[in-house]
Amino acid sequence: MIEFDDVTVRFGAAEAVRGVSVTIPAGALAVLVGPSGSGKTTLLRLVNRMATPSAGRVRVRGEDVAAADPARLRRSIGYVMQSMGLFPHWSVARNIGTVPALLGWPAARIAARVEELLALVRLDPALAGRRPAALSGGQAQRVGLARALAADPDILLMDEPFGAVDPIVRRELRAELTRIHAATGKTILLVTHDPIEALELATHLVVLREGQLVAAGEAAALAAPPAPPFLRALFGAEALALRRLSLLRVEGAALDGPAPAGAPVIAPEASLAEAWTLMQEHGAPVLAVGGRHLPWSALLPR
Amino acid sequence: MAPTWPRLLPAGLALAALILGPDALSLAPNRLMPGAPLSAHDVLPGWAWLAVPLLALGAAPWRLAPLAAAGALLVLLAGLGAGAAALLDGAAPAARATLGSAAWVALAALAALVFWPGQRRLLAAALLVLGLGVLAWGGVLDGFSLAVEFRARREAVGAALATHLWLSLSALGLASALASLLALAGLASARLAAFFDALLGGVQVVPAIALFGLLVPLLAALLGAFPGLRAAGFGAIGATPALIGIALYLSLPLLRALRTGLTATDPAVIQAATALGMGRGRMLAWVRLPLGLPHFLGGLRVAAVQAVGLVTLGGLVGAGGLGALVFEGMSQFATDLILLGALPVVALALAVDAGLGAMERRA
Ligand SMILES: Nc1ncnc2c1ncn2[C@@H]1O[C@H](COP(=O)(O)OP(=O)(O)OP(=O)(O)O)[C@@H](O)[C@H]1O
Ligand SMILES: [Mg+2]
Secondary structure, eight states, X not given: OEXXXXXXXXXXXXXXXXXXEEEEOTTOEEEEEOSTTSSHHHHHHHHTTSSXXXXXXXXXXXXXXXXXOHHHHHHTEEEEOTTOOOOTTSOHHHHHXXXXXXXXXXXXXXXXXXXHHHHHTTOOGGGGGSOGGGSOHHHHHHHHHHHHHXXXXXEEXXXXXXXXXXXXXXXXXXXXXXXXXXXXXXXXEEEOXXXXXXXXXXXXXXXXXXXXXXXXXXXXXXXXXXXOHHHHHHHOHHHHHHHHHTTSBHHHHOBSSOOOTTOOBOOTTSBHHHHHHHXXXXXXXXXXXXXXXXXXXXXXXX | OOOSGGGHHHHHHHHHHHHHOSOSEEEESSSSSOOXXXXXXXHOOGGGGGHHHHHHHHHXXXXXXXXXXXXXXXXXXXXXXXXXXXXXXXXXXXXXXXXXXXXXXXXXXXXXXXXXXXXXXXXHHHHHHHHHHHHHHTTTTTTBHHHHHHHHHHHHHHHHHHHHHHHHHHHXXXXXXXXXXXXXXXXXXXXXXXXXXXXXXXXXXXXXXXXXXXXXXXXXXXXXXXXXXXXXXXXXXXXHHHHHHHHHHHHHHHXXXXXXXXXXXXXXXXXXXXXXXXXXXXXXXXXXXXXXXXXXXXXXXXXHHHHHHHHHHHGGGXXXXXXXXXXXXXXXXXXXXXXXXXXXXXXXXXXXXXXXXXXXXXX
């Protein structure tokens, strides 16, 4: 659980965060959205004491972070930066094993953990010996994610973690994150600029504007139509419609009769939002669902 | 391949020195008197003119040019050695045959051709070293006054070289310790860093000899106040002022390199390290130092080459080393003794530069 209690952060005369009070329940995947400069990164950095409140309190697991030892606090919280910040002189394996090494784990245990994490983020184990410079953008972001997860922190902070990759890899990483979140029940606080990403991932939404809290709460409730005007302005109507699609399943919308040969296949339990994304990626107007088919027109509101 | 025409310059210079130079060798009655100049035509045996076609091959744009240039250099040197031996044959025992300016110019120009950048020089350098060894060991060079002087002073030269190396290393160690302390202190406060920079920058402005001179009375006063220091082996002249002065000079390039290396680290990497819970010490040992290594080695190379040069001046305050030979030679007007001190300094500086340069490129 992460609690912000009337927190203000000042940089000189400017206030990056103004009187924000919000609670992120344990096990939530909270997505932080807001225009550029609205204080998202600053709010994130308050959690592991990379930023200090000028007023108010930040509590993590019920304890005021101001009283915690910064290094120990940081080792207990995973942090993925937008710019990754992988250590260029270390191999992938050593990068991933940084926090365990700081915690003084024996080498054999670190090696075993690194192997586990490579599998968890679906990285080829052959990459373990490479330097970060020899990785693709998507691979580097997986390494950043694995490094943040290394000591199995119960809290994960992610600042635009999928910024530097193409839409397809982005979707893959997103699915990976949802899977990891479902499997581990970690509390995740994630910043993104991408409305679709926000609406697809979030169990909770926190909306900031000019350092102030505009809205916070469960994503399904916040994004349900009719969405408040500020969300429509931030995300656009299409993304909100998509959010609705993400609540509906393919099996409920599929029509009888087989799909044309070569149509991409989608699972019946997938969401309509995933179906829409698949159609966009393949340029296909129809998907195959078992023996039935799903035309694009079935996605339109009825 | 690099353009070939600039190599014609040293080639032409070598040729001109051989054909037109008035003094390839000179014959003097003893080691201090000036000698009578003799041109290459007068002293070189016929076979030594083989150096000229080899020189042409060394200047030509082809793969084996450095090897040909090395061959030319060796043939010329052997010819000069034979010429010197012939001159001394029958002369008085104190007589000396000295390499003259034409010979030096030709030899230096040929060496430049051997080590011309942008070619495969390693094989040529190996041939040159091997050939020089064979010539020296075979006694071909024994006639040169430089060799005579060396035989007379073999022990002194060896000891001076050892002292020189030891002083250079000590000064470098001292400067490294000082620069590390200042760099770490400067890391904590930008104002402190600027102050150290100004201080060491001020030292650079003082000429080395003046600095040594200033340190002598200063140390004398200090030793007067604390006689215990004298018992511990410190002196107002000798190695102490030289080491202190040189270390002060070397600290600036080392400090600059340390600072660049420590602060040039990508800020995103520093942030990530902080966010992962690295403390200051770990950050230094795991991130800043290894990432700054190429910068450190660059600074170390500059400082090491400077150290070899500055220790030479230490001879003036009685620190010993090769500089002492140079200054002794100057006071006696004995050119050979000067060269006996100066040539190893040059070789040492080049070797240090090449060795640390190779390490720097690998890091
Ligand atoms: N270290 C700092 N010193 C001074 N001002 C800062 C500092 N960090 C952030 N700010 C200011 O605080 C405000 C909020 O910054 P923050 O990085 O939290 O925004 P953000 O919402 O993450 O923006 P973006 O979406 O562009 O990343 C900005 O106006 C920024 O200029
Ligand atoms: Mg930000």
